Amino acid sequence: MDDSESRYPDNRWLILGVMSLSLVIVMLNNVTLNVALPNLSTSLGADNSELQWIMDAYALVFGGTLLVMGALGDRFGRKGALQIGLVIVGTASAWTAFFADSSTDVILARATMGLGAALVMPSTLSVVLVVFPPNERGKAIGIWAAMAGIGAPIGLLVGGWAVENYNWEMAFLINVPVILIALIAGAIIVPRSKDEQQRPLDGGGAILSVLVLGSLLYGIIEGPSQGWTDIRVVGAFAIFIITILLFVYSQKKVEYPLLPLEFFKDKRFTIGLIAISMAFFVMFSFMFMQMLHFQLVRGHSPLSAAIRFLPLPLGLMPAAANSDRLVAKFGRPNVISTGLCLVALGLFLFTQVNIDTSYPQIAATFFLLGLGIGLTMAPSTTAVMDSIPESKAGVGSATNDSSREVGGALGIAIGGSVLNEIYQSTIVIPASASAKSSIIQESFPAAMTIGQQMLAAGNPDGALLIASARESFIEGMVGACVVAAIVALLAAIIVKLKMPDDDIDPEE
Structure with missing residues (x-):
């Protein structure tokens, strides 16, 4: 040594x-x-x-x-x-x-x-x-x-x-x-x-950072359920805009800023954060939909549904753990953009899924997504952490983690909104269930429950409602996958064009 x-x-x-x-x-x-x-x-x-x-x-x-x-x-x-x-x-x-x-x-x-x-x-x-x-x-x-x-x-x-x-x-x-x-x-x-x-410690910056991240996450999380025009959601985004401007101003003026803004001048830092955020956008959006898919469309128990996720981490672990070798051979931008393209490919393949699709086909798609996410997350995180001094390792790590949180929250919010919009516009409600049409349109799980109750009461329209709800959910899931795939492709293009290659000394 x-x-x-x-x-x-x-x-x-x-x-x-x-x-x-x-x-x-x-x-x-x-x-x-x-x-x-x-x-x-x-x-x-x-x-x-x-x-x-x-x-x-x-x-x-x-x-x-x-x-x-x-x-x-x-x-x-x-x-x-x-x-x-x-x-x-x-x-x-x-x-x-x-x-x-x-x-x-x-x-x-x-x-x-x-x-x-x-x-x-x-x-x-x-x-x-x-x-x-x-x-x-x-x-x-x-x-x-x-x-x-x-x-x-x-x-x-x-x-x-x-x-x-x-x-x-x-x-x-x-x-x-x-x-x-x-x-x-x-x-x-x-x-x-x-x-x-x-x-x-930058006390003012600390308080503002809590307001910035808290208001942004509140708006993103509550938007789908409360409505994007709800006064609380709009108010949260207004607070975010005001506090982010104040935060940036304070970080420029204070002698020892909480988050030095010069970090963002390094493209490894900024593009790395974008790639991480988009990877978690896709991952959390996809996982949110698949738990409902496996349990309510395919009838699996919670444990059985979770087991069917295993191909995703089985692809992700080796890809992430060995990504440093690929970066050394092909360069960081190429590895990350390839990972994002694999994610997009997996999502586009998933648009071919229907109610009758066999699990092995779904599992292969999960494995491909895992590979892509692994090749994206690890080199992007390394890029972010390589660009900051050790003295700010905690803040750099927290910024990295915040990008994951915001990306994941956006994925669930936007993916869920797309799914709900398509589900609500395509579901066919039998006349005998029209009294409950509002709750059926608002909630896929509620539609399944009502359909089962109708069948238990001897009403055959329950089967029609369940079949329509499943078909509408699948259509919504496919639409959300298309949106996530487009996000992954855009991120791949940004990384390929803007991420500096690995000829930069991380100690500079």
């Missing part, structure tokens, strides 16, 4: 293992509860609005505080931020599993878990950045990105297993032993690191 590498710990690959485990915990929390919502709703008597807030509370607090928490890790210590975050998530999970007896309890717990997760996620990537030498970072970040990508599908699998074998509380309780392992391992082997120059 030469002198330049002697400052990096010898056990850095073990450290990466702990960071990957901690990262998976965050990703699990993001999606595990989705599968448990029907069970939770019945147990706690939660209405649709409360269920929405149970999901949104985590996403809003997590996404809104990412930049602040990343900055706190840089300023006061990344290991400490990681450990505190894990304690918060673990404590909130255990409390919910044992003591929560109302939807309000769960909403508050989910918000608390989001705060803890915002401490954990930026810390994982920033620690990876500072413990690996530049020549190994591509490989290490590729593995980190692979774990970030497979966390969501694993979360669906864990959630399905918990609900089918236990109850909704297990979706929370299962976090606790995993968090304990990560806490103990982290306390033993993860080194301390922080900004050695002890720059003061």
